[in-house]
Amino acid sequence: MSMTSSEIRKKYLEFFQGHGHTVVASAGLVPDDPSVLFSVAGMVQFKPYFLGTVPKPFTRAASSQKCLRTNDIDNVGFTARHHTFFEMLGNFSFGDYFKEEAIAWSWDFLVNVCGLDKSKLWITVFKDDDEAFNIWKNKIGVSEKRIVRMGEDTNFWTMGETGPCGPCSEILFDTGHKPGKPETRPEDDGERYLEVWNLVFTQFDRQADGSLQALPQKNIDTGMGLERLAAVLQGVPTNFDTDLFQPLIQAVAKETMVRYGKETKSDCSMKVIADHVRASVFLIFDGILPGNEGRGYVLRRIMRRALRHGKLLGLNEPFLHKLVPHVVHMMADAYPELAERREHIALVIKSEEDRFQHTLDSGLAILNDMIADMKKKNQTVLSGAQSFQLYDTYGFPLDLTREIAIEHKFTVDEVGFKEAMEKQRQRARAAWVGSGDSAASPVIRELAGKLGATSFAGYHQLRAEAEITAIIKNEKVVSEASAGDEVVVVLNQTPFYAESGGQAADPGELTEAGVKVEIIDVQKSPEGLYLHMGKIIQGKIRHGEKIVAQVLTSARAATARNHTATHLLQAALRSVLGKHVEQSGSDVRAGSFRFDFTHFQGVTRGELDHIEDIVNAKILENIPVEVLELTLEEAKSRGAMALFGEKYGDWVRMVQVGDYSLELCGGTHVRATGDIGMVRVLSESSVSAGVRRIEAVAGEGAFRAAKREQHVIGDICDHLHTSADEIAARVEKMTVRIKELEKQLEKLQVKQAAGSMDELMNQVQTINGVKLIVADLPGFNPVAMRTASDTLKQKLGSGVVVLATVAEGKVALIAAATADLAGIKVHAGKLVGEVAKLVDGSGGGRPDFAQAGGKAPEKLAEALKKVPEIVAGLVKA
Numbered sequence: 001m002s003m004t005s006s007e008i009r010k011k012y013l014e015f016f017q018g019h020g021h022t023v024v025a026s027a028g029l030v031p032d033d034p035s036v037l038f039s040v041a042g043m044v045q046f047k048p049y050f051l052g053t054v055p056k057p058f059t060r061a062a063s064s065q066k067c068l069r070t071n072d073i074d075n076v077g078f079t080a081r082h083h084t085f086f087e088m089l090g091n092f093s094f095g096d097y098f099k100e101e102a103i104a105w106s107w108d109f110l111v112n113v114c115g116l117d118k119s120k121l122w123i124t125v126f127k128d129d130d131e132a133f134n135i136w137k138n139k140i141g142v143s144e145k146r147i148v149r150m151g152e153d154t155n156f157w158t159m160g161e162t163g164p165c166g167p168c169s170e171i172l173f174d175t176g177h178k179p180g181k182p183e184t185r186p187e188d189d190g191e192r193y194l195e196v197w198n199l200v201f202t203q204f205d206r207q208a209d210g211s212l213q214a215l216p217q218k219n220i221d222t223g224m225g226l227e228r229l230a231a232v233l234q235g236v237p238t239n240f241d242t243d244l245f246q247p248l249i250q251a252v253a254k255e256t257m258v259r260y261g262k263e264t265k266s267d268c269s270m271k272v273i274a275d276h277v278r279a280s281v282f283l284i285f286d287g288i289l290p291g292n293e294g295r296g297y298v299l300r301r302i303m304r305r306a307l308r309h310g311k312l313l314g315l316n317e318p319f320l321h322k323l324v325p326h327v328v329h330m331m332a333d334a335y336p337e338l339a340e341r342r343e344h345i346a347l348v349i350k351s352e353e354d355r356f357q358h359t360l361d362s363g364l365a366i367l368n369d370m371i372a373d374m375k376k377k378n379q380t381v382l383s384g385a386q387s388f389q390l391y392d393t394y395g396f397p398l399d400l401t402r403e404i405a406i407e408h409k410f411t412v413d414e415v416g417f418k419e420a421m422e423k424q425r426q427r428a429r430a431a432w433v434g435s436g437d438s439a440a441s442p443v444i445r446e447l448a449g450k451l452g453a454t455s456f457a458g459y460h461q462l463r464a465e466a467e468i469t470a471i472i473k474n475e476k477v478v479s480e481a482s483a484g485d486e487v488v489v490v491l492n493q494t495p496f497y498a499e500s501g502g503q504a505a506d507p508g509e510l511t512e513a514g515v516k517v518e519i520i521d522v523q524k525s526p527e528g529l530y531l532h533m534g535k536i537i538q539g540k541i542r543h544g545e546k547i548v549a550q551v552l553t554s555a556r557a558a559t560a561r562n563h564t565a566t567h568l569l570q571a572a573l574r575s576v577l578g579k580h581v582e583q584s585g586s587d588v589r590a591g592s593f594r595f596d597f598t599h600f601q602g603v604t605r606g607e608l609d610h611i612e613d614i615v616n617a618k619i620l621e622n623i624p625v626e627v628l629e630l631t632l633e634e635a636k637s638r639g640a641m642a643l644f645g646e647k648y649g650d651w652v653r654m655v656q657v658g659d660y661s662l663e664l665c666g667g668t669h670v671r672a673t674g675d676i677g678m679v680r681v682l683s684e685s686s687v688s689a690g691v692r693r694i695e696a697v698a699g700e701g702a703f704r705a706a707k708r709e710q711h712v713i714g715d716i717c718d719h720l721h722t723s724a725d726e727i728a729a730r731v732e733k734m735t736v737r738i739k740e741l742e743k744q745l746e747k748l749q750v751k752q753a754a755g756s757m758d759e760l761m762n763q764v765q766t767i768n769g770v771k772l773i774v775a776d777l778p779g780f781n782p783v784a785m786r787t788a789s790d791t792l793k794q795k796l797g798s799g800v801v802v803l804a805t806v807a808e809g810k811v812a813l814i815a816a817a818t819a820d821l822a823g824i825k826v827h828a829g830k831l832v833g834e835v836a837k838l839v840d841g842s843g844g845g846r847p848d849f850a851q852a853g854g855k856a857p858e859k860l861a862e863a864l865k866k867v868p869e870i871v872a873g874l875v876k877a
Contacts, residue, residue, distance in 0.1 A: 001115030005230045005244045006333040008114075009064050009089070012224075015109050016062035016091045019101075024063045026087075028286040030295065037295055038068040042090030043221045049094045050164065050202065050219050052449075054527070059096035064089050064226065064334065066282055070298055073305070073399055077272035080191065080238035084302055085279035086227050087334075093220035102199050102220045103135050106171060110196070114233055120174045122186050122193060123147045126155040126167030132201065136169070148186045157200045157221075164215060166202040170195050173232050196232060197224040240271045244330070248274035251326050256313040269309035276306035277320055277349075281327045284345045285338055289584055289598070290352045291688045301397035303352050304360075308400055311360065318353035321346040344580045344598065351600045351690040356395060363394030367401065371408050380409070384416015391417070392424065443475060444525045447490065453528030455493035458506070459627075459668070462551040466491035468543055472531075480542040489517065489532040489541065495551050496532060498524035502586035503563055503667040508551040515539035515547065556668060558590035558699060561676045564625055564657070564669045565615065565698040566595050569679070570641075571661040572614040573597055573694075576607055584691050588667065592682075592697045599692045603684045608694075615679045622674030623658040630654060632664075640664050680705040746783050757791050764796070767868050768875045770825060771799030774867045776860065780805045782812065782851075789816040789849075800826050802835065802867050804860055811839045811854035823847030825875050834870045838863035 003011070013023045027045035029038050039045065042065040048054040065088045075082040093102070110116045123142055125132045127149040136142045158165040172186050172193040186193040202219040204212040227239040234242050240249065252270045253260045260270055283299045290300040303320065310319055324346040328338045338345075370386055382405050390396035402412045447470050457464050470490035471478050481487045489510060496519065499505040505522035510532065519534040532549075541547065566586055573581045577599055585596035603611075628635075635654045641663045642648065648664060655665045657673060670676060680702040682695045697705050713724050722730045756777075765772045773792055777785060785803050792801045793816055801816045815832035822828065829843075829850040836843045836852035839859045843852020854860070 001233065002235065003114070003230075003233045005226060005242060008229055008233065009087070009226060009334055011113055012089045012109065013062055013064065015113055016060075016105070019060075019105060021060040021062040021091055022058040024061050026064055026066045029066055029068050029283060030286055030288070037298065039065060040067055040069050041065070042067075042088040042223050043092065046092055046094070046221075048527075049092075050221070052217065056094050059094050060092070061094075062089075062091045068279060068283070068298075070301070073301070074403060076275050077268045077309070080231075080240070081194075081225075081228060083227060083239065083275050085275070085282055086225055089224040089226055089229070091220070091222050095217035095219065098203075098218050098220060099132055099199075099201050100135055100139065102201070102222060103132065103140060103169065106197055106199060106222065107140050110171065114229070116173065116232070118142075121146070122172040122174060124150045124155055124168075124170045124172065124186055126169070127151055129155075129167040129169070129201075132167065132169045150187060157202070158206065162206050162208055164202050164219075165204050165206050165212070166200060168201070169199045171197040171199075175237075194228060194232065196228055197222060240274065245271070245274045247330055248277060248323060248326055251323055252310075252313070255319055255322065256310075256315060258313055266313060269312050272309040273306045273313075273320070273323075276302045277323045278327055280306070280320070280349060281324055281338065281345055284348050285341055287582075287584065289348060289688060289691055290355075296688070297397075300352070300395070301399055303349065304356055304395065304397055305400055305403070307353060307356055307360065308403075318350055318357060320353055321350040324349060344582065347580060347600055348598070348690045359394045363390055363396050364404075366390065366394065367396070367404060371405070371410065374410065375408075380411060382410055382412045384413040384418070384420050387412050387414075387417045388420035388424075391421075441475065443472060443477060444529060444531065445527070447472075447477065448525050448527035448529040451490065451529060454491060454524075454530035456495075456497075456530065457493055458495040458497050458551065462495050462508075462553055462556060464493055464495045464549050466493050466547055466549050468541060468545050468547055471541060471543055478543075480540060481536055482540045483536050483538055485536050487517070487534065487536060487541070489519075489534070490529060491532065491547070491549060494522075494530050494532065494549055496522045496530065496549060497551075497556070497559075497668055498522040498530050500524055501666050502566075502588055504559060504587070504589040506551045506559075507555050508549070510534070510541070510547045510549055512539075512545070512547045515541060517541060517547075555590040558701070559588060560668045560670050561699040562590070562593040562697070562701075563588045563665075563667045564655075564673065565676055565679050565696065566593055567655060567657060567661045567663055567665070567669075568615045568618050568673065568676075569595055569611070569694065569696065570597070570663070571657075572611045572618075573599075575614065576611050577603065585687075592695065592701055595694045595696070596687055596691055597694070598690055600690050602686070603692060603694075608681055608684055612679065612681050618657070618660060619673045619676045619678060621658075622672050623660065624672050625669050626656045627669065628654045628656065635664055638662065678702045678706075746781060757788070757795060760788075760792060761795055764799070765868055767871045770821060770871065770875055771796050772802070772868060772871055773799065774802045774864050775804070776864060777803055777805050781807070785812065785814050789814050792816075793818050800828075800831070800871060802831070802864070804864060806857040806860065809857060811836075811841060811857050811860050813839075813841075813843065813852040813854065814850070815845075815852075816849050817847065819848065826871065827874065831870060831874055834874070835863055835867060838866060 017023050027039055031039045031044045036044065042063055043050065046061060049056045067088050068085050070084055072082050073084060076084055110121065111118055123136050123146060125136065125147060133147060136147050137144055155168045156165065157168050173196050175192055175194055177183060177192065184190040184192050200221040202221060203215055205215050206212055227242060227244055230242040230244055231239045236242055239245065249260050249270045252273050258266050260267060279302050280299060288295045288299050290296055290303060306320055324342060328342045331338055367390055370382060387398060387401045390401050391398060398414065398417055405412050451469050468489060469492050471481050472488035473481050473485055496506045496508060497503065499522065508519050510517040510519060516538040517534050517536050519532050521533040523531045523533065525531065566588060570583055580598060582598045584598055587594040629651060632648050632650055632652050635652050639662055640654045652664050653666055654662065655669055656662050677699040679696055679698045682697060682705060685693050687693045713727065716727060717724055720727065720730050760773055760775050763773060763775065777788060785805060789801045789803055796818065798818050798820050800821065803814045805812050813832050813835055815828040817826045817828045827847045829845040829847065832850040832852040833842065833844045836854050839854030840856040841852055841854030844850055
């Protein structure tokens with residue numbers, strides 16, 4: 001029975017809904033679980049229910065979950081089944097049904113709903129799982145010959161060295177014996193038996209000594225790849241031949257004028273592009289943007305690998321963004337919401353294509369030079385330093401370098417690459433952290449399981465009497481702590497806002513008679529436990545004692561002003577720049593706020609002024625700010641903006657500023673816009689491709705910023721002997737005059753250079769048959785240096801020129817070679833690069849002309865003395 005992928009997805013969910021399962025919409029690719037980057041399986045969103053850390057709203061669930069894995073990205077496009085983005089069909093039981101029902105329903109769906117031939121279905125079970133073996137044999141009626149017992153490496157699932165675990169049973173589809181291939185069985189490695197469905201029976205708790213204890217609640221976790229089942233039901237040899245990929249592949253074929261199926265190499269490139277554009281679309285939809293860290297780097301790797309394969313197909317202009325409408329159309333049945341962000345997704349991809357396109361050629365040229373040089377030296381390993389240079393300078397993900405190296409039968413020193421990466425991270429102190437840090441530590445998880453979520457009272461009060469339910473000191477739970485100790489305090493209730501949603505935590509103090517604890521930070525664990533971090537200033541605190549929690553009122557008020565200001569700012573940005581503007585990050589504190597948003601070019605001064613004027617106009621209107629608690633669906637139906645990538649529960653807080661702004665937000669806000677006072681934009685800048693950042697201040701901070709600007713303007717007026725109204729005109733006149741003087745100076749330098757050429761010609765050296773001039777030209781600007789090099793080349797007829805000067809404490813270098821030598825005997829780019837290293841610099845360029853810079857002018861004289869030696873080493877025989 002042939003089915004489209006949409007029909008398979010629909011029939012699967014309907015089947016399990018008919019068996020009492022709650023159909024749960026796919027979670028985003030960014031999970032709530034801080035220990036993983038992406039959703040890699042259907043069970044990820046249900047993990048708290050499996051672990052019992054939160055109440056279960058249902059005991060049976062079914063879903064078609066968006067998933068992303070990149071551990072095998074090198075195989076994607078070159079095998080029949082590997083993908084980055086895929087959908088996992090799954091049914092789950094949380095202490096409800098177990099093996100018998102899970103097995104029976106899986107068989108019923110595949111045989112009676114999908115119409116698969118029973119004789120082609122094989123079963124694997126864990127070698128010691130007699131219960132599953134007997135259900136398959138006696139209750140389902142599968143021949144004992146087609147039930148294979150397998151080992152722990154393939155048929156036993158574990159969460160870690162300890163914890164929940166259990167045996168698995170897999171359903172395999174026999175694709176048939178291929179002529180010329182040896183006969184195989186399911187336990188053999190090979191492609192004949194295709195794993196369709198994996199049933200995991202979570203029934204044990206592995207102890208530290210390795211022993212298995214029965215779990216009080218037995219769970220079912222199953223997973224079936226939609227792409228694989230589609231390939232089986234549509235009778236095609238690979239997942240890429242299904243309706244989930246073929247429209248994209250044919251679109252690429254049309255764009256490249258290359259027929260799919262013509263040759264393996266071009267087919268692989270088309271498969272890579274089809275897979276990667278699907279992943280890119282869904283990652284961007286879920287709020288991920290290309291970057292150099294964390295999830296953003298994963299997206300960039302995927303996109304740049306696709307772009308490189310486009311280049312292999314002859315696509316030298318941006319093309320990936322043109323495939324976005326195809327993905328949106330193909331996935332419309334299951335994900336109609338993609339259409340709402342189609343233009344935004346295409347813009348992000350186009351921006352990344354433009355960014356990478358002009359560096360790809362340069363990077364490929366450098367890599368090809370590296371490979372050619374290695375071949376001459378009979379080397380086969382690209383060093384970690386070389387691969388990191390390609391990553392750092394040209395944006396080449398390691399996967400891309402590795403793939404190109406493999407094509408030349410080379411390998412990459414990945415350990416060396418990681419070492420170079422780590423050194424850079426240590427220097428740059430990269431801020432992105434992939435986990436919840438202390439809030440996700442084992443101690444906190446254990447406490448959260450015992451205590452449950454902390455009651456938050458901070459929306460309505462800044463002071464609360466509370467009970468100390470736990471004290472943590474040096475990462476251990478203690479019963480008491482004394483003055484001088486740095487501690488984490490857990491309370492049964494708190495008025496302190498924990499850092500979340502881009503808003504900083506409240507500062508404040510915990511007090512009681514003779515006791516004072518200064519709170520400097522508050523974090524919230526994934527389970528909802530509030531962690532008050534601070535230092536005991538006075539007295540002693542004990543578990544179980546009462547204490548008063550007091551938020552610093554001035555800080556909360558200032559933070560609330562800044563937070564409401566971000567809502568007004570986002571609305572103003574969307575009205576001035578366009579509806580494609582989406583929040584991609586924020587940092588709201590008492591002193592200032594930062595707002596990151598999607599936009600693909602710099603915001604002009606005029607646009608910033610207009611945006612600031614709109615925000616302040618709304619402040620003057622003193623619009624009431626209302627906070628409503630309602631269901632997520634009701635909030636969306638009212639048009640509330642949600643932060644993509646943010647996770648929301650069934651009930652949400654919606655912050656409404658009249659009819660101007662409507663957002664889902666868990667932060668703290670003013671009662672009316674007039675409470676903000678005013679807003680001043682301090683700066684606008686680029687964060688990454690397609691993401692801009694505005695830094696601003698509200699309230700007292702805005703008034704202080706205005707005062708500072710007033711003082712600066714006053715100082716400028718005093719220096720220029722003019723009024724504030726005349727500053728712009730005065731500076732413009734001075735700028736014009738400076739440019740005129742610079743041109744005059746340039747002419748004098750060029751004249752001076754021409755006059756000194758004869759003198760320089762007397763300094764010609766001959767190195768291995770190549771004439772060479774090396775000179776330091778103090779006071780020369782770049783134009784005069786270029787003129788001098790051109791003149792000297794002309795006078796030499798055949799030769800090499802290296803010139804240098806020092807300006808503003810930095811070295812400027814030029815290397816030039818005449819046409820008969822450039823790239824044949826001498827490469828100017830390589831020459832200037834070697835000289836630059838001697839003055840703590842870098843540079844490069846064309847074979848005939850190149851420039852470089854350096855940070856150590858004191859080393860210039862010695863560097864110029866070594867030029868003849870460098871030329872001797874570079875001159876080709």
